[in-house]
Amino acid sequence: MWQALKFTLFSASAGIIQLGSFELFTKAFGWTYLPAYLTSLVLSVLWNFTFNRRYTFRSDANVPRAMALVALFYAVFTPLSSWWGKALTDIGWNEDLVMIGTMLINFVTEYLYQKFVVYRGMIDTNDVARRAKEKENA
Structure with a gap:
């Protein structure tokens, strides 16, 4: 539940940027x-990827691989949404109205894709997660 809430908050901040x-x-x-949609989408994706990787999914997954998987998502989503x-x-x-509706569709599909494809098996593996676990066990 906390993970979904963090994703929501970071996505909201990315939404503000977009x-x-x-x-x-x-x-x-x-x-x-x-052109306005495509440029604003790229800005929000970069923001969202950076913060969700580190703080929501707390993953030490290979950055180029994770970014490539996110790029694949957007290789499908971007032409369709455009x-x-x-x-x-x-x-x-x-x-x-079109932009907000598109952002809501993106929010739901991207969370599911990142959780079950991009970071599958690699959630809570970075230094942030390790420190939280150590603090919890202390």
Whole structure:
């Protein structure tokens, strides 16, 4: 339960980065949905990966391997979400509503993917987890 809560909190912070940068790109710079979405997504993914690896899943899994697995997730998610986002905004849906809905879908699917694919068998293996275990046993 605590792991899901930490993932939620870090994802919320990544969501703030994604929404904030998306709003900046669309409102201040006049970018269209697709480039604004893709750029803000990359920023939030990097943030989320870094903090969830260290503090949520407390994993010492190989960083290049873990990042490659996350990249595979986004190799599927990004084209799909870009397609439905553009399609929905092209027919008049509010771009902020589309972005928030997409972020919610991403939140649920990414948690499951990271927990059961990226960090499977490697959860609670880093220095943060070891120190917590030592403190618990002391």
